[in-house]
Every structure is written in structure tokens, then in C-alpha cells.
Amino acid sequence: MAAFEWSPLWLSLRVALLATALVLAAGIPLAWLLARRNFPGKDVLGAVVSLPLVLPPTVLGYYLLILLGNQSVLGRWLNRVGFPLVFTWRGAAVAAAVASFPLLFETARAAFESIDPRLEAIARTLGRPNLFIFWRITLPLAWRGILAGLALTFARALGDFGATLMVAGNIPGRTQTMSLYIYDLVQANRQNQANQVVLIMTIVAVSMLLTARLARRAVK
Amino acid sequence: MAAFEWSPLWLSLRVALLATALVLAAGIPLAWLLARRNFPGKDVLGAVVSLPLVLPPTVLGYYLLILLGNQSVLGRWLNRVGFPLVFTWRGAAVAAAVASFPLLFETARAAFESIDPRLEAIARTLGRPNLFIFWRITLPLAWRGILAGLALTFARALGDFGATLMVAGNIPGRTQTMSLYIYDLVQANRQNQANQVVLIMTIVAVSMLLTARLARRAVK
Amino acid sequence: MLELRLRKRLKNFDLNLALSAPKGITALFGPSGAGKSMTLACVAGLAQPDAGRIVLNGEVLFDADRNINRSPQRRWVGYVMQDYLLFPHMTVAQNIAFGLTRRSRAEKKDIVADALRRIGLAGFERRLPAELSGGQQQRVALARTLVTNPRMLLLDEPFSALDESTRARLHRDVLRLRAELDIPILFVTHNLAEAYRLADNIAVLEAGHLLQFGPPETVIYHPTSRTIAKLTGGSNFFKGRVVAHSPAETVLQVGQVQLVAPPAPVRAEAVVGLSIRAERVMLIRKDGPGGRRENQVQGHIVNELTDGFNYTLFLRLDDGRRLQKGGYDLEIKLPAYVYERLGIAHEKRWAVTIKRRAIHIF
Amino acid sequence: MLELRLRKRLKNFDLNLALSAPKGITALFGPSGAGKSMTLACVAGLAQPDAGRIVLNGEVLFDADRNINRSPQRRWVGYVMQDYLLFPHMTVAQNIAFGLTRRSRAEKKDIVADALRRIGLAGFERRLPAELSGGQQQRVALARTLVTNPRMLLLDEPFSALDESTRARLHRDVLRLRAELDIPILFVTHNLAEAYRLADNIAVLEAGHLLQFGPPETVIYHPTSRTIAKLTGGSNFFKGRVVAHSPAETVLQVGQVQLVAPPAPVRAEAVVGLSIRAERVMLIRKDGPGGRRENQVQGHIVNELTDGFNYTLFLRLDDGRRLQKGGYDLEIKLPAYVYERLGIAHEKRWAVTIKRRAIHIF
């Protein structure tokens, strides 16, 4: 049996972390906006951002490739500024982020909606700016939901296959994530090795989810 | 341009609905158990059931195929009782259910954990059995989270590709869901038709998500 | 000075209120559901009136016509809500320090420790709200607001969950605050004694309307309506016909009795409402100085109640001199030691005198 | 009959309590944080004692030694929590009907309508809890529990958010319930008058311990400790030395004054605590019958407070006859009309008599 390939694992973790960070940065504000503010088209927007889940990942990846590749203005611009996304690990992260965005978004929105708005209101009478209140009251109170969403996002990003494959290619050592590696092994009928890698992936994922869980327990 | 094929859409909806129902039936009790009861290994169990998300769907499908196909005891038994799963639309639903199980499970667990346990406690002093309390107090109070999880589950089931592909095959008219159809069209270089189908899929998904949203608004 | 004019549609009635609360303590008094809390919420900026204007010390906080609606942060109003609403994920110390801005960590710590000492919870810094008793939570909510030095205080039944001695201590704190800060304080309470003790003015609300506004003595001794008289502990409500009236007195025919009451703006023969304060009806000692007293009537005690400190006697007047039909005519309240000294336990027939000051006409 | 023995470790002290509450109303009385709510939670089965035993009418609800811990459902105990805890997603009607089992839809509707009428909220069936005022929520919580016909009632400050007249109406309801149902009712209150009026027994708690248990009169007039005397509205706390004692009386040296007190189980020369009830100190009328009274002293009023119905006077005794060092010696409470009749506003020098019954030794 071949020696175990560690590079896909590191790459996967890197991709999943970056993707989760991206989702976090975009998803939390959007979720808050849709939970707490009213504006026309709000529900449609909410449904639209959940779309990446509905499309088959490969197809999603295909559209992303077209959007980010050098056929598009955006892609060419990214190329020019020296920050190309397609066929890079960063691209894999972007693809995974788009694919798993709804997971955080939806759970965070539900969590925000469940908070008693009077708690935020009373915080405002205490004279603190809204951003401060968001950090100190809203976010901590929505923490459970957000953490659940984060765990889902991270897991999904770790496991993303279709979108990553299209956008990042499957370049061994560069963009071949764990998911792609496992897929290749299974396809190549190297079941034993695949099982071994799945096992390692499982251990890594379970221990990360467990850590998150215990951290949540601790802050509670 | 060829006439639009409706059968994949109906099939997809059927598959997604059955999958969502399955996830609901299994996910809610499990989520409640993990949110409200303490037992050894509870955290590990919680992490393990989130695994389907981490595995690339095709690989997940591969394992499911082996588990449910006629190479396995379970698969042969299913066959004998006249309820085969592999290469049927029910199999597609099972695959989609497994793949999207963590979505409902995680969000429902977070929602259950966010409920003030004293509300359930006071309900118990009012003499109602625990199951009644679960139905009338716990579930409605966790509703937001559960609905978010359901929307995610449904969308994910609708969009499932890898697992369905492996377990159910991609048999037009029988197990070819929307997702697989889109994939086929893209593969067959029929971009225009693919775009058209994606558009319809998008409209269907958005309107279903919107309906759920409005329903949620109404009960609130 | 808080000037308030607001209208807000509620489920069962419209809140429709105009009120000027000067510096010092204004007690909001009224039955459950009168709109007291909603009024405070509007002032704090947590609820939005449909129409009206809220001005604090000349600054417009809200003006529906001019579309002004300051955010709660920019109103600098301290608000202690009826159900406390501590931040459940923060410790007691974090809760209290929440509104403290531009202070060093050490300063904050000092302020918090000081506040906790004052509310009798020194050493509770690291507790979570869920680990506090009801009264402890209430005090923390109070402290959380007080440390922010607001320009106005809104206190919604801030002592309802406290025992007498803790309450008395906090009363002293509130009075000290009033003296030190010189800001308007709106204070909701159901406890008339508390309102009287603390308030410079009492505002009586019912069903969203302001019924009366004035110093405690006025509201208690000169209620302008039966509702207010009831709310402020009045009893013995009757209807009477004006027999005569002069700048010196009003004479009323109540049932079979003529009562001399204080002067009032009434017309002859008009039917008016009146109440007789139960604690102002005097039993006449048999060994006391003789001579007929004002509004003297005679009867026997048919029932009595006590709360340990006071007795409530129910007196039925002799036939031919009844104030009303029914089991009894007059409710009389007297301290337990008077009850004992007069030997009421053994002697049920009494003559009583109703001082004219005890009678309110509205 | 509820028999209760429990021990539970809390953050700042241990709850350690044994109590037998017979049928009828037992008021739990004690300072904020004493452990009253926690005791109720243990009885209802919402908190678990570390040790002990809870027996209701002979049925063991909890026994740590025998590992018995009945579920709340099987305790049939009605519990109204301090913070109401209405089900936020249900209407008022649904909340109240929650505990109604085996009833037809129509029956339920009748029961709910009846309960709502009784708490003065007829027509509020379809409101959500968030659309109710604090006092309205409290009443709904009460109704929700009462309709279930429990075998025991636990009421945690059930009237704290209500105005006097609503409260009085509900008092009557509770008294009627006691008569009809004949079950033990544990009733937490901070209002001594309420406790006295409603309760058959008062249990005084402090820091998790039962200090005294007995009928209201006993607890109020014969407090067994300074804490209880304080809680039950006592004032004028002193230390005194026993000069003489006989089965008829105890003579105490308090400061520079000798006081004659009721007989008490004390030793000669012992230093004891005593309190003098403020409402039992009598001012001596200058026009009254002459002659020296019991424990008569002389002084002048240095300060006075009023809540509209009563005056509290602070009397400083003449030098050489001081009870204690400091600004004043005696707190005296009297009704407002007495204050007026005696003309205290204009006359500050008074002789007073301290009836021996006013003195409690502990």
C-alpha cells in the first residue's frame, strides 16, 4: 500500500478554513440584515442566496468557472492584479464558500430571529453603539445557531467536491483536496486506500466537530 | 431547441420531499435527544452524524451503494421483501436524505438547545405527558431553527448529485433527477438547454423557499 | 423637565396622554394594563408612538409631525424594565458594566463593586443572571441602569420583588439620587405608600388616559374621580344628592342620612359621587368628652378583618339611618392597638363620627 | 399536608430546611435571596435537592435515600413561578387551557372564559403573552395553574405586579380556593399585610434556613430573632441588660433607661436583644388623664416621614434618659389623623409611653 498522502489533507483544511472565514464574513452581516431589517425584496434575496444548495455542485462549479475564469471581465481583472482564482487553492476556497454559504446564512438568520429584540433594545438605552451591541449581545446570544451553521459550513467546505473540481482543477499537490483525492482513489478502484483516507478524514472531521462542541460547552 | 423535459423536475420534487420527510423523522428525535439528554458518547455521536457532509457526495454514494446494493445482506433483504432501494427513486431519496441529514440535525439541535428549559419544566408541572409537551412547547419554540434546517435539507436534497448518481443511477425517466439532468446537459455540451433548466430549477427552488418563508411569517 | 404628548393605538384602547414631569420623582400609578409600561417604552425609544411629541429638557426626542425619532442611544434615558431583562450570557459584573463607556478597566471594576455593595450584592460579580433570585435580578437591573448617569430615569416597578428592608434601603438610594442628580424620574409603582413616600408628583393613568396629576397629598385627599379614589385606597363609595351648598360646606343626602361635607363645585339637587376614607371614620369613646360630633351615626359591627397592624370594621347603621341597602354601611379602618384599647373585640355597638375632611365629592 | 426536609447546595449558602405545611395557606417570608423560590422549585420537582424527603399527603414525592424522584407530572403540584413563564407562542386561551385534560373543546372554552373573567381579563383569549402588560401576564400565569385542580399550590409572589384593587379581588379568590379545595398552599410574598391577611401560618426563611414557623400573630408579635423582627416590620432594636426578672415581668436596662418588658426566659445580668414596635409607642396627650404611665419617657421629635396614611416620628429622648447614642432614640409610627388631631406639626416636645407588650426580647 502506498504511503499516506498528507498534502491533500493540509490543503483541504486550508481550503475549508478560508472558505469558512469567507462565509462568516459575508453570511453573518447578511443574515443579520435579513433577520432584523425590513426592505423590499428581502424574502426573495433570502431565497436567492440559498440557491447554491439547489444546484448540483459541478454545475455550480461550471458557472463559477465561467464567472471567475479568463472569459469574464472579473476573471481577467483578477488575473491582471495577480490574484487569479481559477486553478488555485484560493479558487477552491471560493468555490467551497459559495457552495456552503447558505448553510451558515440560514442558521444564523434563524438564530438572530430567535433573539428577544428587547434585549438589544435595552442595550441601546444603555447608550452603546449598535455595532458594539451586535458584538456583545446579538452575536453571543445567537452563538449556538451560528456555531451549528459554522460546523455545517466547515464540514461542507471540507467535503466539497463538484464545485472545487471545476474551479480549482484537480492539480495534485496544489488543488487536489482530500475530497478529490478520495474520489480519485475510489474511481481508480483502490478501495483499500480510499477506505484508509476516508478513515483519516473521518477522524479529522470528528475531532474538529468535537472540539467545536466542547468549546461551545465551555463558553456556555 | 428540444421541448422541456418535465419528468426530472417531478422526480426531483418527489425525491426531495421524501428525503426531507425521512430526515425530519429521524433528525428531530435525534436532535432532541442530543440537546436535552446526557449520555456517554453523546458528543461523538453528534459529530459522527455530521459526517455525511464531510465526505464527497459521490464517495458517500459509493458507500451507500455498497451498503444497500445486492452485494450486502441488507440490500439482498430489501430485494427479497420487494423494496429494493438501489436504482429506484426511493433509493435516490435515501441517498439525498443521508447526504442532507446533518443540515436538519445540526440546526434543530441548536434550536432545541436555545429553548429555556424552564418552559418545558413548567409545562410538566401542568400535568401533560412529555410527548405532548414536545409537540406543543418544544417543537413550536424551535420552529425557526427547524424550518431553516428543513429549507436547507430540502434544497440540498433537491440539488443532490453525487450520492444520487451512485445509488440511483442516472436513468432518464426513472431516476434521473433535475440535478443529474442538468449535469448531463452540461456534459453533452447543450449549454443553452442547461441554462434553461437551471433557470426553471432556480424559479422552482426560489418559490418553494419563499413559500416556506411566508408560511413561517404567517404562523409567527 | 419631560414634556410628553403621545398617542398610540393598542389592542384594547388607545394610549392618549399629555404629561409634563418636572425634575424630581413622578410616580405613575394606575391599574394593571393602564399603559404605564408602554408610556415608559415610548419615552425610552423602544416603542414608537403613532403621534405626538416627547421633549426632554428642551431637546426633542420624538416628534411625529417633524419626523424626529432619536435612537435610544441618543436619548440618554435610563430604563429599568418591568421584567429586568438582564443579558443572560453575561455575568452580573458584565451586565452592570455594560453601559460604562470611556472608563478604564479598574475604574469599571470599582464602579461595579460600589454598585453591588449598594444593592446588597457584594461578591456576586461572577454570577450569571440565571443563578440569581428574582429580587437579586431586579436589583442588578437597577444597578445596570443607574451607573450610566442618564439624563432621565424610567423605573418600571423597580422594587416589586423586594422585601421591605431591602426596599427601604433602595428607597433611600433613590431619594439620594433625586437630590444629587436633579433629573426627572418616572417611577411606576402599585404601592401607594411607596409613591407617597418617594414621589413629588403622582400621575394616575387608566386605560391609556391621564386621570389626575399632582402632588401625592392632592391626589390622595382630593381625587378627581371615583376611579382615582379607588386606586388610592379609598372605600365607602356612595351616591348623594346635594341638599345645600355654600362656600363653607356642602350638605348631602346619602341614603337616609344627611352628611356635611367640604365645599365643592356642585349644583343644588345634583346627584354626586362621594367616598368616605375608611381610616378617617372615628369611633367615639364611651368615656370621652360628651356632645354630638360632626356627622355622627350609630350602628354595630357586623364583620371585621385584620392584617395584623390594622383592623377593618364593617359597620351596619341602625335602621332608619342607613347609608345604603345591603349588609353594611361603612368600612372603618383603625390601628390594632386602638382596636385593643377600645376593647372592640367585646363591644360591637358603636357611635362613629365622619369628619367632613374624610368625605370626597366628585 | 406537606412534609418537607431538604438540603441543597447553592452558590452562596446551603438550603437546609425542614417544614410541615398543613392544609391551608403557608406564607413563605424572607429577604430577597433567602431560598424561597428554590424551595418551591424543589417541591414542584423542577430542582432536585441534594438530600432530603418531600411527602405530600402521605405520598412520597422525593426521597434521596430511597432514590424516589417523581416527575413533575406525577406530583400534581400547581406552580406559579416568579417570572410567570407563559408559553410565548400560545395565546392566552391556549396558555390557560394547556393543563386541561380530558375535557371537550366546549368545556375547555367555558373554563378558560370563566378563568379570564375571574382574573379580570375577559376578552383577552386571543392575545399573545407579548401583547400583555406585566400584571396581565402574571394573572394569566395564575389562571393557567389554578384551572388544573392541583393537590397543592405553590405561588411565588403571584400578586407582585398588581394594583391594590386587582390584588384584593384575587386575595378573595385565593381565600375561596383555600376553603373549597382544602389543599396546602405555599405562598411566597414580601408583603407582610398580605401574608397576615391570607396565611394560616408564616414560615420565615433566611439564608436557606427556617427561622420561625407559626401563625401570623405569633410570628409578628413574638419573633424569635432580631432578623424576624426586622422582616416583620419591627424597628427600634436595642441591646439591654436584664436587671430583674420574674414570672410577671422582665426589667431591662437599656442605655440610661430602665424598661419593664413582658416575662421572658432570660438570666439575670444577661445581655439580650430587644425591639420596640414603632406603632405601639404612644404619645401622651397633654389634655389626657394625668399620672405616670408604664415606661414613660420624654423627648422631642427630630425628624418625621409620612406615606400619606401614617407618620413615622423620630424621637430624641432628653439627655440622661437616652436609650442609645446617636441622633434619635425611638421610631414612632402613628396614623395621619392622629398626627393631625394631636397637632404634632406644631408641637415637637412629647412624653411617650412604651407599653410592655410593645417590647420583644430575643
Next chain:
Amino acid sequence: GPTQTPAADDGVLLVAAASDLQFAFTEIGEKFEQETGQKTQFIFGSTGNLTTQVENGAPYDLLAAANVGYIDRLNKNGLIISDTRQMYAQGHLVLAVNRRAGVQAVQLEDLLDPAVTRIAIANPAHAPYGLAAQEALQSAGLWEALQPKLVLGENVRQTLQFVQTGDVPVGLVALSVADAPEITCTLVPTALHRPLNQAVAIITGTPHETTARAFIEFVNSSAGREIMKRYGFLLPGEF
């Protein structure tokens, strides 16, 4: 042997076929129906997946693999009717270049040009054309040097998509799928890699054995061969 799933048997012939047959078989299917009135339904996918599915009871009637190895794997387990196993085509590897990529590549050595930033091939780990591409590059002595430029597609179709979108200028794909307007192709000499022998077989237990045999016959008929040829396959007898 595999049990047929009792799905509604509508008499349609289910043909599982490798991705590189996507276009050729679709056309053959239409012709076959015209001639015989027999409907066919194609399931295109990676041969590996399709084989695994057959092993687990997929209700396919026949499998047209891109690599004879998979047919042999099934044969070993008795999952195909042995006598039906036969070669039907040989695939051809081409060098596909995106017209707008601005690179000139007509032979493998041109791939060394720095203008060729990336090269798409199917995944050699499991895709037959990927393996052929690897062998060809190895034979040409370029494998090591080109390693950093490689982007791996899941199958030939996806590999071509990389080139079609222009994100990868050049790819090594099957001639059978390379007919796209954005693409120019050059054949890669077959000598550079082991032959891409494609085999077909009927699955054991199919209720449509006769029809399946007819279909294989049709592929090998002159009409079928004509179509296959047009899509760039070499046919039995030609290799």
C-alpha cells in the same frame, strides 16, 4: 448473479456508456430506433462508476466501457454474458487547443512553450484517456517537465470543458468529444500510448438480451460503424 430490480419494465434498452461515447451513441441510438423501433436510453458516466453500479445490481442491459479492463473485471465475477464481450472501437487521443488561447500546439513538444500555461488531461488514476495522455507524454519524455502545468478533469468531457471555457489553453482529450467550435484538434500518434480498447458486453440477467445483442450488432453494422467513424473512433479491424 445480479438480481434485476423490478422497476417498471417499459421495454427500453438501458445502455450504460462511457463519457467519450456521449455524442456517438446518442446518434446511434436515434438511428437504432428508426430502424428497429426499439427505444434506447443511455446512461453516460465514468466507466468506473458504471462498473461499480453494475456490481451492485444496476438494471443496465449492457455496458459500453471506455476500457476493456472494466469489462474483464465484471467478467471475472460472472456479471456479464461472457460471449457478448467484444471490442467495438478504439479511442483516439487528440491535442485540443482553444482557438482564442493564442497558443500554437500541434505536437506534444509544443506544450513546453511557456505560453501554454496549463494543460488539461483526464485523471490518469481512473480515466482511460487520462492514462493514455500520461503514457503519451511519458513516451515523448515530457511528463516530468509538464507535471506542474497539469489540471485533472474528472473525465474527458470535463477535461474538454476546461479547454472550451478557455481557462486552460490546451488539453489531451478523446477525439470523439472534441468536435466543438472553440477547439482545434491534432491527433496524437497512437504509438505513444497503449491502445484505448473499448469493449462492450451484455449484463447477466437482463430481460432484454435479444434486443441488447441487436444493439451491439447495430453498432458493428455499417450504419453504426459509419457514425462511430465520424466521431473519430477506430473500429475493429482497423487496429
